[in-house]
Amino acid sequence: MVEYTRGDVIANGFLRALPPDALTRLRPHLEPVELVRRQSIYAAGEDPAYIYFPIRGLVSLVKAMSDGRVVEVGAVGVEGAVCLSGLLALPETVFESLVQLPGAALRIKSALFRDEAARDPGMADVVRRYVAVSLGQIAQTAACNRLHSLEERCCRWLLLAHDSARDDTFQLTHEFLALMLGVQRPGVTITARALQRAGLINYQNGRVTVADRPGLEANACECYAAVRHQYEALVERR
């Protein structure tokens, strides 16, 4: 059985941001599921059947190119909801979604969620705010991909992962991180070694341990903090 609360507080930021009575109505329909590493939650162009609310683990939003290369354009952790198309009641998804760090989530049928949101303006408002934050996050990533160095982006990613792993150690190969960051694998290896020498992380065979979080924050680009602040401003404070 998946434990989906921490104490009395539900362990997902999106659900926590909903009006209390909306959450009460949704609760019976929330189904706990496991997030399996590298599982594809949905592909691009699909009809979104479920909306997922991670309570542990990280899900990447990735855009795939026709030559097969993929790049991460955003990530959803324990603060968010997976499947913007589902939230927006759309007939098809606009990108793909992949589990990066294993964990667990609550999920609900998109149609059910949509009907509740249509009836409850407070709930629809949270949806719109969350969509806006996601827009901001993806836009930030677009700019970040152009302007910031591999090391900065690497630190940003590790911070994001650390937030949602609920653990200082998590599984993550250079290969996969390189794929997400849209660079060659050796580039990640060199960067990871530099971070390790600086005492920020500890890497060994597909497992990374965050050793010095403030150090990572200092080496990450501003994008990590920018997205977090936007989330706090638009979703948390209501």
Added chain:
Amino acid sequence: MVEYTRGDVIANGFLRALPPDALTRLRPHLEPVELVRRQSIYAAGEDPAYIYFPIRGLVSLVKAMSDGRVVEVGAVGVEGAVCLSGLLALPETVFESLVQLPGAALRIKSALFRDEAARDPGMADVVRRYVAVSLGQIAQTAACNRLHSLEERCCRWLLLAHDSARDDTFQLTHEFLALMLGVQRPGVTITARALQRAGLINYQNGRVTVADRPGLEANACECYAAVRHQYEALVERR
């Protein structure tokens, strides 16, 4: 007086996609305005007062970094609407918006639009679809910024501009294009010269002329077509 129809057809794709009766209700509130080159339509974090529907000209969505550098994360032409935050009835914008190619637009007070959208589910549906396409566009840009060469991105941008300029010639300096693409200016100069030598464009002192559109399409990355198809699938066909 700005001419905002072409024949009987309103010259903006977003407005055209609205249910006919919704458009009829909005029409008295649509105010024609000029789009002045390099004008900032809104800054990040502002309360969005108006929503703009370009009928000629191109508006860039840009993300500004704390060091002052800016990068384009998306663009809105005659098919779209400027100010996603306004469409989503949010209290603040998540990025900035800049006029790239001068032209004209219709605008409406965000509050008015919001009230109409709240009453008309068909209209709200178009809004949601458009927001999804914008998400897709920004995500595509994020991936494009990482994977594609300057030349490919340059061609993509010129195609986008050509679509909304309603003219084969438009004003655009290397300097500004470099800013949008997030590269150094000399890089754009070299690329532009290459495209000119190949007979695709004609550049002279701040004015570019598209000479061979199919040629540009062949040299652009897949991102131009990908975004266009998504727009057609989600917004045009209803």
Added chain:
DNA sequence: GTGCGTTTGTATGGTTTCGGACAGACAACG
């Protein structure tokens, strides 16, 4: 037509990342 601001063309050395390759290290399994 002269002057001045803007725009373009070009040069150069340095850095980052690419793209591909290969050997060593680790761990899981029989």
Added chain:
DNA sequence: CGTTGTCTGTCCGAAACCATACAAACGCAC
């Protein structure tokens, strides 16, 4: 204990792009 597959460390030449600088061309205003 050895095999096998995965993961990491490293190397290399090539390409793209950075950062900066400066000169030439253009066009508008006087």
